[in-house]
Amino acid sequence: MKKQFFLTVLLVFCVLLAGCTAAEDNSPRITVSGDGISGELVFSMNELAKEGAYDAAVYSVINNWPSDKFCIAEGVTLESLLKKAGVWDSFQTVTVAAADGYSTTFTREQIMIERFYYPGLLEDDESGKEARPFLLTTKYAGDTDDMADLEEEEAPRLVFGQSYIEEHNTVAFVENVAFVTVSNTPAEKWANPTAFPTSGEIRKGETVKLLHDYVGQLKIFYTLDGTDPTVNSAMYNPSTYQPKVNAPIPIEQDVVIKAFAWGYGYADSDIVTFEFKVK
Numbered sequence: 001m002k003k004q005f006f007l008t009v010l011l012v013f014c015v016l017l018a019g020c021t022a023a024e025d026n027s028p029r030i031t032v033s034g035d036g037i038s039g040e041l042v043f044s045m046n047e048l049a050k051e052g053a054y055d056a057a058v059y060s061v062i063n064n065w066p067s068d069k070f071c072i073a074e075g076v077t078l079e080s081l082l083k084k085a086g087v088w089d090s091f092q093t094v095t096v097a098a099a100d101g102y103s104t105t106f107t108r109e110q111i112m113i114e115r116f117y118y119p120g121l122l123e124d125d126e127s128g129k130e131a132r133p134f135l136l137t138t139k140y141a142g143d144t145d146d147m148a149d150l151e152e153e154e155a156p157r158l159v160f161g162q163s164y165i166e167e168h169n170t171v172a173f174v175e176n177v178a179f180v181t182v183s184n185t186p187a188e189k190w191a192n193p194t195a196f197p198t199s200g201e202i203r204k205g206e207t208v209k210l211l212h213d214y215v216g217q218l219k220i221f222y223t224l225d226g227t228d229p230t231v232n233s234a235m236y237n238p239s240t241y242q243p244k245v246n247a248p249i250p251i252e253q254d255v256v257i258k259a260f261a262w263g264y265g266y267a268d269s270d271i272v273t274f275e276f277k278v279k
Contacts, residue, residue, distance in 0.1 A: 028155045030136070032085040034182035041085050045138055045156060048076040051084065058145045059132055059159055060121040063170040064240040068121050070145040073159045078111070078134035081180065091182040093265065096158045099178040104158070105265030106172070107187040115161030124165065132161030136177060164231045168219070168238075172264045190261040190269040193220050202276045207248035210236045210259055218263025224249070226256040228271055251276050 027046040033039070056074035063069070078096075082088040094111060097103035116129040136156040141149040155176040162169050193212045202208070210220050220236040221229045236259070239245040249257065254277050261269040 027138075028178075030081065030156065030177060030180060032081065032087075032180045032182070034087070034091075035184040036087045036090050036182065037085060043081065043084060045076060045136070048081055048084065048136075049138065051080060054133065054135055056139065056147055056150060057130075057132060058117055058119075058147070060116075060118040060162055060165075061159075061170045061173075062121075062162070062166070062168045064168055065242065066168055066238050069143050070121070071140065071142045071159065072144060072147055072150055073135050073137045073157075074139040074150060075135045075137035075153075075156060078136060078158070078160075078180075081136065082182070085180075085182075087182045090184055092186045093183045095179075095181040095183075095265075096174045096177055097179040097181070098174050098176040099155070100176065102174060103179075104172040104174050107265065107267055109267070110163075110264060113163045115163050117161055118165050121165065126165050129165075134158065134160040166235060167231070171240075187265065187267050190214070190218060190263055190266045192269045192272045193259050193261050194272075195257065195259075195274040199273075199275045200277070201279050202251050204252060204278045205250065207250050208257065208274065208276065209248045210257075212261055214261075214263070216240050218261050218266075220259055220261055222249075222257055222259035224255050224257060226258065229258050229260055231262060251278065253278055 025044050025046050027044045029042050029044050032041045054075060054077050056072060059071050059073060061069050061071055079088060092108050093105055095103050095105040111134065115132050117132045118126060119128045136158060137153050139150040140153050140157060141151055158174040158177055160169060193210050196209045196211055210222060212220060215237055221231055221233045222236055223229045223233050237246045257274040258271055260271045
């Protein structure tokens with residue numbers, strides 16, 4: 001009888017202890033939903049940190065002004081969240097959204113590609129780069145590379161490394177992350193950029209503008225020697241807020257311009273060609 005009483009008391013104590021432990025977890029929650037998930041999954045940052053913590057690190061960042069800076073962050077990798085939700089191997093796009101609805105979408109390739117911290121960012125020096133993941137922060141500080149500046153976050157933010165040293169990555173950072181939605185539908189391509197004037201004859205010294213309906217949401221890369229452009233080629237529109245920085249291309253001789261559009265949430269556009277002959 002005493003043994004049964006003792007076991008009953010122990011069971012009640014364990015239940016109360018578990019309830020108290022759960023109640024003490026007041027860390028922010030992230031709700032994951034979408035393809036491959038039945039209903040919604042809700043994870044606390046504390047719960048995620050137990051399985052997917054990532055050491056604090058410096059990140060190199062560029063905004064759409066553009067301005068080169070550094071930030072520091074500590075938290076949980078996005079990969080660990082998607083693995084816990086069981087969708088890491090199947091997703092094609094991921095949308096990370098704040099509580100107020102602001103969101104950024106990434107393609108699978110944009111998530112999977114190697115990303116880095118460039119200590120020589122301010123000198124445009126790629127040497128010494130270090131790998132950096134997509135991170136949901138528990139601590140963060142902007143415009144600094146001093147780890148002593150880390151501060152606790154009331155809600156996680158999404159930060160990530162640069163896939164190339166000129167990537168303007170801060171435009172896609174998301175503060176106050178509350179929702180992550182996955183899709184198994186492959187991403188569509190960005191529409192192709194256009195040019196004004198279009199291919200044909202042009203007077204020496206006149207300029208060509210590269211255009212896109214969503215020029216503020218993407219970057220246009222181009223070459224003038226007929227080779228296929230990459231993200232390491234010249235960037236036509238480096239600034240969203242300083243139009244004077246986005247200078248048209250002066251034409252001094254016959255030229256072949258090749259260009260494509262790159263941006264978050266969609267696959268790269270096709271490479272398009274514009275040929276000009278000087279009159």
